Amino acid sequence: MSSNRLPPALAALGWTERCSREFAALDLRGDAFAPARVVEQHRHHFVVHDGLETASVEMNPALLQSLRQQDDGLSVGDWVVLDRSSDPQRIAHCLPRSSLLVRGMADGSRQRIVANADCALLVMGLDGDYSPNRLERYLLTVRSAGLMPVVLLTKPDRCEDVDARIEEIQRLAGPATPVHALDPRHDDVPGRLAPYRSPGTTLVLLGSSGVGKSTCMNALLGVSVQKTQATREGDDTGKHTTTVRSLRQLPGGACLIDTPGLRELRLAGRESVEKDAFDDVAALAAQCRYSDCAHEREPGCAVVAGLPAERLASYRKLRDELTALARSPRQMAERKQQDKQVHQAQKRFRREHDKRR
Ligand SMILES: Nc1nc2c(ncn2[C@@H]2O[C@H](COP(=O)(O)OP(=O)(O)OP(=O)(O)O)[C@@H](O)[C@H]2O)c(=O)[nH]1
Ligand SMILES: [Mg+2]
Ligand SMILES: [Zn+2]
Known part of the structure; x- marks a missing residue:
């Protein structure tokens, strides 16, 4: 679908060709299913906009359960699919996100x-x-x-x-x-x-x-x-x-x-300090004497030598925070769960592959 054929009312809400592809991939039959964007999030319901009007809706139990299983949920900005055949209409799907x-x-x-x-x-x-x-x-x-x-x-x-x-x-x-x-x-x-x-x-x-x-x-x-x-x-x-x-x-x-003002912004644990906020550290690190330099007390550390003291302190603080997060029991459990899912998917793939042979 070319961009000039995107539904104009949805395009004005940020609907893109990627959204059209994700929506088509769901392969939903019948005209009861309509895309909409979450424009407000409340404790027990969401306000969604379909390009023409807003409505207060809840998720259907199947979506609620599947998102919960993945430790996920809906947020403002999400693209969802409404099931209009239920009374009241409910959110039946959430499209994959761009961010x-x-x-x-x-x-x-x-x-x-x-x-x-x-x-x-x-x-x-x-x-x-x-x-x-x-x-x-x-x-x-x-x-x-x-x-x-x-x-x-x-x-x-x-x-x-x-x-x-x-x-x-x-x-x-x-x-x-x-x-x-x-x-x-x-x-x-x-x-x-x-x-x-x-x-x-x-x-x-x-x-x-x-x-x-x-x-x-x-x-x-x-x-x-x-x-x-x-x-x-x-x-x-x-x-x-x-x-x-x-x-x-x-x-x-x-x-x-x-958004409401944030009292504090804790890191979530998936960030990459050098890549996303300290490219000056990444550039200097290439000149450190040791390739695994921790930029602490190593001789010939270009980061300690070249970075202003305050910037260095801030870098170390964020880096250490991320290291501590990676060791937290919750993140270890999460990684184990992810590994298990990958392993199961591989097993499934091999089984199907063997069946086809
Ligand atoms: N002096 C001054 N006041 C400002 C400026 N910008 C905003 N304000 C005032 O600061 C106050 C707070 O502004 P808001 O827009 O309510 O702040 P907010 O970030 O939305 O705050 P929360 O909704 O609590 O997160 C208001 O009284 C604004 O008029 C500015 O550049 N200078
Ligand atoms: Mg405000
Ligand atoms: Zn170093």
């Missing part, structure tokens, strides 16, 4: 944040919220989930030297990652973000509470649909105004997901 953004939780589990997003708008205040180390964590998380990061530094009116901050963040994020400083209450947000919101793209706003995510969303929508609220005097912390993740269509054809 899934997750974070780790204190109990070792993972929380899904959004599915099928292309670009993450990482919003950080230039007031008391400012923290380069936290941003490194966000960059690592979104890049390893396959999203393109764009950094938005808000509250420039609360900062003495905005240019120095931009420079610091640009150095940390690398030249390929765009960094903008803007006051979303007054600046031209649609104009500044135009390069990232081409039709069919899904963007997600991420950051602490009170940094101006919903203010950005309202500016992009051109109307005030998301509630915003002043931060606390004194420490600039937000009041957790947004409480549900929600996806909206923007004028111009992109979709934007607003």
Whole structure:
């Protein structure tokens, strides 16, 4: 199917040719099955949009069970298939995703944040919220989930030297990652973000509470649909105004997901520190004397010699966090389960292969 034959109402919600292929692969017969996108997630139900209207729906028991077995579930941004033959209509399938953004939780589990997003708008205040180390964590998380990061530094009116901050963040994020400083209450947000919101793209706003995510969303929508609220005097912390993740269509054809402010962003355990946030470490490591250098006290370590102290400390912290996660009982059990599934699939394949011979 060529892109100009994509159903226009669905294309405006981010439906792509990949979605058409995944939908066709399900081989669903009859006209009771219709694709839709999850635009809001609540405790007991989802709000989905089929391109024409929204509806509150639940999953059917079979889907619920199969997702649970894989320690999975639905998230905002997911493409699903509604079964309209049941009364009330229910979600019967979830299409494979192009990306899934997750974070780790204190109990070792993972929380899904959004599915099928292309670009993450990482919003950080230039007031008391400012923290380069936290941003490194966000960059690592979104890049390893396959999203393109764009950094938005808000509250420039609360900062003495905005240019120095931009420079610091640009150095940390690398030249390929765009960094903008803007006051979303007054600046031209649609104009500044135009390069990232081409039709069919899904963007997600991420950051602490009170940094101006919903203010950005309202500016992009051109109307005030998301509630915003002043931060606390004194420490600039937000009041957790947004409480549900929600996806909206923007004028111009992109979709934007607003999220509640995150108190902390734990790693999920699947990230690759050097590849996704510290390519300077990867480049220097090639010059270390030992090929298995841990960049600690080894003689001839190019990373220790070449990296600024703060950057080195931040690298080690994230790396050690990932090592500890990989050793956690939950992740060991998960890997064992994955190995078992691969083994079973291989056995099945061999059996079928032998049968055909
Ligand atoms: N001074 C200043 N205030 C801003 C700026 N951007 C947003 N604000 C204000 O900051 C407050 C918080 O903004 P929100 O958009 O509600 O923040 P949020 O990130 O959505 O917060 P949560 O929904 O709690 O996660 C509001 O009062 C905004 O008007 C800015 O650039 N400068
Ligand atoms: Mg908000
Ligand atoms: Zn080294």
